[in-house]
Amino acid sequence: MTNPTPAPTPSVTVTRTWTCVLFDLDGTLTDSAPGITSSLARMFATLGLPVPSPAQLLEYVGPPLLESLQKFGGMTEPASREALAVYRADYAKTGALDSAVFPGIRGLLERVHAAGIPLALATSKPEIQATHILEHFGLAQYFDVITGATEDESRSAKADVVAEALRRLGERGVDLEHTVMVGDRQYDVEGAGAHGLPTILVEWGYGSPAEASGAIAVVHSADQLSALLLG
Template sequence: MTSPLSTTPTTAAPPRVWSAVLFDLDGTIVDSASEIMDSLAHMFTEMGVPVPDVDTLRSYVGPPLLDSLQMTAGFTDVEAWEALNVYRDHYDQHLLRSPVFPGVEGVLQRVQAAGIPIALATSKPESMAREVLEHNGLAKYFTDIAGASEDETRSTKADVVAEALRRLQARGIDTTDAVMVGDRGYDILGAAAHDVPTILVEWGYGSPAEAGDALAVVHSADQLRSFLVG
């Protein structure tokens, strides 16, 4: 699924050598919107709620789902947890169908070859995220894989970024010049909470309004590579 994000990409060379790179997963590494939206539609049907339109369903892709079910769908806490479990049961059967975006593995290869540690920072449950990376042969590029906890106590992007940074630091890795790669405004805000800038990828699910505070917006894997390793 192609993003409507149309901010003019920044093409200047990266301002410094990055000490670590954090990657989002959905909309950044894998094109998972179709599978997520299908599982959301199934969930709403099972909950006896009319299935929202496509644009509304797409808005659920990225931010923590439990929060969205309460704030956007208007579910109570109990209903939101029931809906989340219905969603997870369905999505778990389909999550491995999502393809990797073209060129992304090459970027991961180049960043790793440059000696820059890579961590995943996703609001998807960590167990699911690891399964997706392993299925696609990408886990080998990641020093750490940080995602949401199963009980959702760690689910916001800021919390996940904090966990990814903590794990890298525990390995003795310098994170003072880390950068986030994502596709939504949630990635920018979550990383900014830890003074980490974000490069937004145009092939994801964001809108132009979400790109304003990004360090850069890139339109291709080659351009992303140039920002990360020159």
Template sequence: MSLQNPEVARSWSCVLFDLDGTLTDSAPGITHSLQQTFAEIGRPIHSEDELLAYVGPPLATTLREREDFTEAEALQALEVYRGFAEESDLVDNAVFPGVIGLLQTLKADGVPVALATSKPLSRARRVLDHFKLTDYFTFIGGASEDESRADKAEVVAYALAGLVEQGVDVSRPVMVGDRFYDVEGANANDVPTIMVEWGYGSPAEAKGAIAVVHSVDQLRSLLVGQAVAA
């Protein structure tokens, strides 16, 4: 465990979680759906390793930045992708080991939990429902279907507002994610971030995070104060 800030040990009033690469190992389904999408629209097909960079940020934005798509081309590709992802979201996906136990611990300790993902809200809900995770969340925040709300900072703000509407104290929130998009989006809302190493980001993406953990047990110790075995 790497700590960048002693405040990491404080008591959190609520926890925000990213989805892809943090709670679920969704990369196989996402990269395969992207390969199908590029084949369908007649674009060069990238390897799965190359497509890992697409996991996390809003897809339309990534297509414009990495593939030089126009706005119209990106939205068209997004619609094609969603058709393929409808199945892969559930079939080529899995909850990371230990995550369910962590969510159970947070719920038992009365710590409110929100989802803050750039995945469209309807798909995020479908994934949580499929893996029976929905009941652990006080609020589920995601991108809007038209991606007018897709930037991580916007999603984090949306999740915080949703928690407030539920009567949750958001004075000491913390974000848990695996990409620098999570760190940047949380920091834009004055929310500290704990990075998980089991996701799809590189070590360099942890810049600005208050801690980096390589196991769910380490993450649990920072969220609820339970000791980690040596």
């Protein structure tokens, strides 16, 4: 991916006490790009289409895939749905668990959970897959709510996923007054911002420096993120 001119990195001085934290999955908790891009490459090949370069395939990681297939792949809506079905079949068999938890993330979730701060997952990945991945890596236990896209993509935009996560948390009586989103892409910033929520971006994900615009902070390690979430 060609990185635009870097935007100024927001200060990492955040003093607010958070009552709830929403986490993105791909690029934030797990390094899932290898499984996603390999399944995408096989999808393009299966459909008889040119396979994009590794850098181009990485652009698909993060946003709702149906949207990316139309934006980056130039597909029509019907063609993108056909491609999505091919991708999901391949990803379910070979790609979903071709990922790894980023260093320090397990300990971070453990500490935030132990501090009594409710956690929710808000990902554009299908909810069934996201739940399976968290369970596989032993991370599901830390989350009060796991929210993802619906299978028919009627809920896939990050703003819609965040809305559903907040709804479920509210039903559980969670204090949402000071909620923060943690993600790695501009889609996280925009999706959370649609509901008036601030976002902390992680540098270890798949976004470019320019995507930090609008975030309240950018962190380079799980320890630094822990300090911002727990004080």
